[in-house]
Amino acid sequence: MTTKAQYLSYPFAEFQGDLQEVTADLPQPTGTQVLVRVNYCGVCHSDVHLHEGFYNLGQGKKLMLEDRGIKLPVTLGHEIVGEIVAAGDQAGQYATGPVLVYPWVGCGSCSVCQRGEENLCTQPAALGVYKPGGYAQYVVVPHPRYVMSIGDIDPVHAPLLACSGLTTWSAIKKVGAIYDDEAVVVFGCGGLGLLAIRTLALKGVKNIIALDLDADKRQLALDVGATQVFDPTMADATQQIQAAANNKCVAVLDFVGAESTVELGISLPRRGGKVILVGLHGGEIRYPIPYVITRAISIIGSYTGSLPEQKELVEFAQKNNLFNFPIRTRPLKEANSALQELAQGKVQGRLVLDNR
Ligand SMILES: [Zn+2]
Ligand SMILES: [Zn+2]
Structure with missing residues (x-):
């Protein structure tokens, strides 16, 4: 037996x-x-x-x-x-x-x-x-x-x-080519955001702007390779982040996916830029359709x-x-x-x- x-x-x-x-x-x-x-x-x-x-x-x-x-x-x-x-x-x-x-x-x-x-x-x-x-x-x-x-x-x-690795890898691949004068903005400096920042840094991206409400997490973002960090609730956030990007934000990677981050995120890219949504915090997108076209921005969902x-x-x-x-x-x-x-x-x- x-x-x-x-x-x-x-x-x-x-x-x-x-x-x-x-x-x-x-x-x-x-x-x-x-x-x-x-x-x-x-x-x-x-x-x-x-x-x-x-x-x-x-x-x-x-x-x-x-x-x-x-x-x-x-x-x-x-x-x-x-x-x-x-x-x-x-x-x-x-x-x-x-x-x-x-x-x-x-x-x-x-x-x-x-x-x-x-x-x-x-x-x-x-x-x-x-x-x-x-x-x-x-x-x-x-x-x-x-x-x-x-x-x-x-x-x-x-x-x-x-x-988290695969999700960030696939999201970053959707950005396509990133030139030395361009910036990538990352929303959320939890596990996914930190890994994305690290991957971008290892791939040689020169300007990585990280956003998080939490000062400790912003410090972690700097530690893993972010070049600039901000609290997204600051006054004039769109203008300040665009200035930090020299108006050359090629892509936003949103690992939060809340209405507030998506609303701010859509406002940031240069013409032809991309907003890649990964975080599942939830909510709705409301944005004027003509601006999507005239700015030629892409809003892309990325799942694993x-x-x-x-x-x-x-x-x-x-x-x-x-x-x-x-x-x-x-x-x-x-x-x-x-x-x-x-x-x-x-x-x-x-x-x-x-x-x-
Ligand atoms: Zn998972
Ligand atoms: Zn199948």
Whole structure:
């Protein structure tokens, strides 16, 4: 008689309810699946939104996540670093040693997925959203193509590559060419904003203007490579920021996504510039249509990133020291309090759950 191997996971059974420790039989990967032992898993701001169960659409309206096909219970965690410990008989070759999991899995067969944009598939199967994620000791991944070696990237930092890293990478790619006399404005100096500033600095962008309400976060932004920082609620914000940009703001990257930041953000770019919206704080955009046309600005939503972008970013992170800001680890068992801490805005830098 053998006892089946078991593992712990930390799902929530109702939106806004506590994460509960659950013991279950360890799944056996079948077909192309691989089983990944989770070593580290990032705690992300989108986990907070998922746990709340809605996005704020402004004017008292909410997008309920249950209506988007998210089924309870949910095991959060889409920033997963670990190692493959078992594979189904169709899995073929797979990465060994420390790996990062690309979580934004789609159906794999529709035209969107075939274009390489699985993160935008209309039948999403993202890990930690639609399928169980990394707030657990183990996670099942549908195919080894989603699992890539991280080489000698610090495994405590590497989880950030799957979400905040990928999201910022994809957002920055949407800017296109940035010339030496041009400025990029970054709203929000939390995890995403800091990573964006660091990435822009490593890519050689000369004028990086960072905005945050919090003076400590503005200091962190300077530490990671921002050239100028401002409080966005200052008087004459548009004029002051445009002056700091020498009227050459080529793009705004908004990692807050509130009505106040988007309203200010749209006012900033030069003609032909871009406003790239990433943050999901919520609200509505109201802006005169003729100005969008005469200023030739683009307002672009950016949601995570593609599998090819994930691979580019892992390569970039192997050659560049991306992570020079605070990352705190917490034992996996403390997933619930870690999520609450993030929801209350108490976290500087990033939180990573540790399951070694
Ligand atoms: Zn698809
Ligand atoms: Zn995330």
